[in-house]
Amino acid sequence: MSEMVTMRPMRPVDVAAPREAESQTRETVFDIHALQASYGSNIAIKDVDLEIYRNLITAVIGPSGCGKSTFIRCLNRMNDEVPSFRHEGEILYHGVDLYGDGVEPVEVRRRIGMVFQKANPFPKTIYDNVAWAPRVLGLKKDLDDRVEKALQSAALWDEVKDRLKRSALSLSGGQQQRLCIARAIAIEPEVLLLDEPASALDPIATQRIEELMRELKRDYTIVIVTHNMQQAARVADRTAFFSLDAGESGRHGVLVEYDETPKIFTAPSDKRTEDYVTGRFG
Amino acid sequence: MAAVEPPLTLRGDARVRRRRIVNRLAEAGATIAALAAVAVLGIVVWSIAKRGGSELSWGFLTKDLPLFGQPGGGIAPLLVGSALLVGIATAIALPVGVLIAVFLEEFASPAVRAPIQLSVDLLNGLPSIIIGVFVFGLLVYGHPQNGWAGSVGLAIVMLPLVTRATQEVLRLVPSSHREGALALGASRWRTVLGITLPSAFGGILTGTVLAVARAAGETAPLLFATSIFGRTINWNPGQALPNLPVQIFIWSESAEPEDHKRAWASALVLLIFVLVTSLTARLALARSRRKLNR
């Protein structure tokens, strides 16, 4: 006896929808226009225009020397520490020019934190590493809670909760890097800039940092510089590809393409991008 | 068939042999020179110890200075006075020296840095007698002798030593630590106070101890400022303070053989102090260097 089967159309359950179209409804955090950065007479990057959106992971990729680090260091004014640094164009952070009159680099860096390529914990205890900046910036209330929350967000709490008074230098490389992330989170920034955060780590530690980033993007806006394309492919919602351009004043970095990551890695618009991600770029 | 080559012996020719002999001679010469330096130090220590060792005793270290021409007595006032003088000098030289070093390493632009660095280096090479004359002219002339002036003189001697040592240790602090602190929104000064200086603390301490060891034996600045003093322990730097180096000089000039013996003994005390502090300081410096580089 055959069953009566009706052919009502079913709504298909979402296949792995890859990070699509999130940026269209997102708030803009950084609005960058015609940015040019130079050290003395060397132009490092030129004509950079892009917007960075909230609660997304934006990756910056490109060959060595294309200005990725210079670019990201403009976003929290770390380049100010280099005496010969000059810039043109503007970087608007929620509409405010980062380099405007009266803008204090210290205030900028409280809201826009940075984690460096090689973990650089202070030669202090684990607790003090996380607690130092809040203390210095006047966030002294409930310091223990703040430290614990930061270490938990960095997925390090369980591993160190019994040895907060031990030296930070006793941790492994991956743990130290997570400590640096906790340290940056402790002052409650809005943005986290990660300059090749996993390049000095082994693959397992790298994976953990990547998983951590995915969790963190719920609360923070993340910009990551990486020379590892596959990392950008795995982790980033949007990817910006910088490359070198030869101009009259020498070689400088330019923004070639900036789009949703799936598009960059399946059908990039610019041939230079395609050459780079397929590995045909010299 | 090619011509047969002579078999390899790897023995070398006359030129190689000559070079080997020259190498050996040079090595020997360097070793002898090094041994000579050690020998000189050994001779100095030995001869002072021999001549002054007999006079050393607990009483010698705790009694007041002997009355003129009398036997016995001790150097307690000298020890107290020297300690005071050096102590006050350190209190002046340490903060100023560290601040200068911090300024040079952390804040100065290259244009400002060069002349100030040069001044510090020149100060380092200034003969102590000139410092003494300067202190005399500025602080003593027209006033009675006093400990303050002597301390200032010693402080000038100590200043470049503290500055140099601090600079060296500040340079050893990895710039990644500074970067990390700045990236957290700390100001330059907060970074120096909270991160850079604490890391450099060990080295600064060592540098200070070495400066103290040096200042303890400086005679010229004290000759003009605090050379006429009493027999008993004096805690007041407003007056001339008794001190070891000047008293050693005075006793060595005396006709009394007793005084000569006292001079040797005092010299031995001074020597032991300088050697022990120098040695400890250098060992501590090596340890703190290793810690920073981990």
Place this chain on the structure above:
Amino acid sequence: MGVRVTFQQELDQLEASLQEEGALVLRVLRGALNALGQRDVELADEVIAFDDDVDRRYLQIEEGIQYLLALQTPVAIDLRLVLAILHTNLHLERMADYSVTIAKLTKLVANVEPDPLLLQSLQDMGERAEEMIRVALDAFANRDLEAAESLVDLDELIDRSNRRFVDRVLEIVGEPGLREWVLRMVLVSRTIERIGDHAVDIGEQVAYLLTAEFREFTDASHRGQSD
């Protein structure tokens, strides 16, 4: 926290979607067989419309595979799984298309009174095909190599039903009113056979996934000649 959790989730989602597509295909086939057996033109139209859903799902899975390959660079068993999903996706889509073919053929001769025996053998073949699809999907889900290899034997059952079908065709092919109907039914039987072939292909993909070797399953005609 394990490593590559998100990647594993995306992989699992892709496979779950594939299984859902398989369920859709079974419904489509069942619908087509029912329409055939009951001469239900409305049902046949529904089947044809429903194929669009399957096609949508097919494209989604294709896109998912593209992104997974580009963004996650899977290797080893992950890569074989993605490739197996890629091929199986195709086979499922083809099976749905064949079901549509059956529905269309049904519509063409719906007004003809069918021969019950012939119809029965077609229903038997259809049920065999359904079973093969189920076995193939289960073998994939459970990573069951034996079940995958058993598909060859099940294909043999379709062959037997087909032989009965051919016998009956030869018996009734002379009757005048039935000639067009019989022609269409012969096409239906071919279509069902092809559905069975695709199910065997899915079994081969399962074997590839598990053994990293791609080999064609030996069918009844080649038994005894392999290795």
